[in-house]
Amino acid sequence: MTRLATLLFPTDFSPAAQGAWPVVEALATASGGTVVLLHIMPEVPEDPRTSPGARARLEAGYRRRAEESVATLLAESSLPRARVRTILCHGVAQEEIVNHAHSVGADVVVMGTHGWSGLLRWALGSVAHHVIQAAPCPVLTVGPPSQKEVYGRVA
Numbered sequence: 681m682t683r684l685a686t687l688l689f690p691t692d693f694s695p696a697a698q699g700a701w702p703v704v705e706a707l708a709t710a711s712g713g714t715v716v717l718l719h720i721m722p723e724v725p726e727d728p729r730t731s732p733g734a735r736a737r738l739e740a741g742y743r744r745r746a747e748e749s750v751a752t753l754l755a756e757s758s759l760p761r762a763r764v765r766t767i768l769c770h771g772v773a774q775e776e777i778v779n780h781a782h783s784v785g786a787d788v789v790v791m792g793t794h795g796w797s798g799l800l801r802w803a804l805g806s807v808a809h810h811v812i813q814a815a816p817c818p819v820l821t822v823g824p825p826s827q828k829e830v831y832g833r834v835a
Contacts, residue, residue, distance in 0.1 A: 687708055708759055709758070
């Protein structure tokens with residue numbers, strides 16, 4: 681049995697990502713492990729028309745919204761706050777997830793997926809696919825609920 685001392689939970693706070701949180705809570709509770717909650721904030725592009733002050737305000741807004749989302753998630757969580765470490769950073773999502781899995785010594789990455797397939801996945805790419813290929817540890821993906829789970833039965 682692999683010990684789950686450190687669980688990495690990358691989130692963009694979308695419904696798909698938040699759907700993985702109960703799995704993270706259950707694994708952390710059962711294993712006694714800690715959770716590293718990772719959120720990659722959007723980059724504010726360099727633009728000569730944007731003043732440094734406006735750029736700083738945009739970045740501060742991204743950080744404030746991320747901190748509020750973290751606070752809301754943890755306020756509704758059964759996991760003690762002391763067992764959750766939060767990292768907010770900028771970068772390319774799949775690269776940052778893999779980099780942080782290395783740097784925090786993650787035993788597992790638990791992440792939600794949108795469940796896209798076919799042409800949509802090909803056109804948009806898949807963060808989860810990249811992380812599964814490159815992570816230094818196992819990756820547990822949690823897909824969206826099926827219609828049966830949402831509606832009680834499939835027509």
